[in-house]
Amino acid sequence: MSFNLDAFGAIQAKASALPPRRKPPKHRHATPSGPWPFLDIDDEVDSTQLSSPPPQPKFDDEEERENSYGPVFDSRPYWSHYPQSQFANWTQWQQNKSGIARVVNRRLPLPEDCRIFKLDIWSDGIFRADNVRSEEGDYVVKSGRVGSREVTESIENFWQVLGEKPRSEARIKVFFVDNLSGPVLQMLGTKYRIEPFFFSSSLNSIPSRYQEQVRPGKGDHVTLTLSFIRTLPSPATAPPTPDTSYTENAYNEDTLHMLQSSILMQTPIIDVEAPLVLTSNPSKLLVLDLISLHVIRRKFVPEGLPAVDSDKTLNGEAAYPFDRQESHDSTSGMNSYGGISTIISYHLPSTPPFNTTSASTLHKRLLAAGRSVYWSHIFQSTVPSGDPTFVTLSLLWYPLYAWDEVLEVLLGEVAFLEAHPRNPSSGSEQQKAYQPRA
Structure with missing residues (x-):
């Protein structure tokens, strides 16, 4: 096999553009992965x-008074005191350990602005989005010098957008968030009284699923954080683009073999x-x-119409959540009850062209699902x-679909490796040293 140094250098350069390895998540059911007691x-x-009993939690439809937490002279908006303002046990120490403080107290600008894509679903089951073709998002929270205009x-x-009263036809709204910034984290957490475990689990890619703020017949909060695997095109075999400075013959069979050997x-x-x-x-x-x-x-x-209490029914329909009992009685906030449901989707920051699933991608796919004949009937x-x-x-x-694709690809990989076992007699001595033993 002839050794082409230029081609090998080009393949190494392109290999460096592979998606970065992810920081291993803390697969522990403790701080900060989920609402466990210890x-x-x-x-x-x-x-x-x-020294004192815990403060009783409030629900997401109960209003907070501005600056009710913190000194009187503190001129910051009250959302900036999240999460400890609403969840007293989330001390600064726990915020530091969970990674929330790293986002909230960030002083250096993020590489990109925080972009939020919105989708509304009305009572007729029709999905509505204002900027379907835009990659900028419906709302942009700038990343720059703190305090700049x-x-x-x-x-x-x-x-102000979060405080706007929804249209009477609206039933569900969905926010897809790219490049989550500290202010956006605090505003969403304050507005919807989100348990900080959602943000800590998301920031650390820790699988979590739990239910809280349960009020039978009224609603609840559900968090679902799931890690999965999906396929991407490999840069080693991708066709050249106008931005590419690599030679046309850089990616032949010999150079790919050299890359794998290295x-x-x-x-x-x-x-x-x-x-x-x-x-x-490949x-x-x-x-x-x-x-x-x-x-x-x-x-x-x-x-x-009156709100449904306990496990009673409304118009003959079973109250939901169906199988949970209210942990304590709370009648405050009853006048404001009757809001719409909200879904917040967090997306890992990534570097193009090797994006993890972006907010724009999932936003478009959900809108496409709303245009499906089968699913629109369900909605x-x-x-x-x-x-x-x-x-x-x-x-x-x-x-789920991504896993199905991955399993199909892995089945082909296993079959290929079974049919083409490595030959210990070929290759360099260094390659031999790393061959698996039977």
């Missing part, structure tokens, strides 16, 4: 937490967080991805009551 074993319990105005504008020599262990280059199909990569949803379910109650029969369950299910179909 901290990590080595964490010290704050003595002040033991442009950044401040974009933050204030989005806070990977074997440099990485003698299996890195489960890095992209997987397939031997049987045009495909397998990469890790994440879907993270916070679903605020509210049963729609038209004005003038028309479930959305009028404000139930977002089937909308959430259609979003979960995305990682």
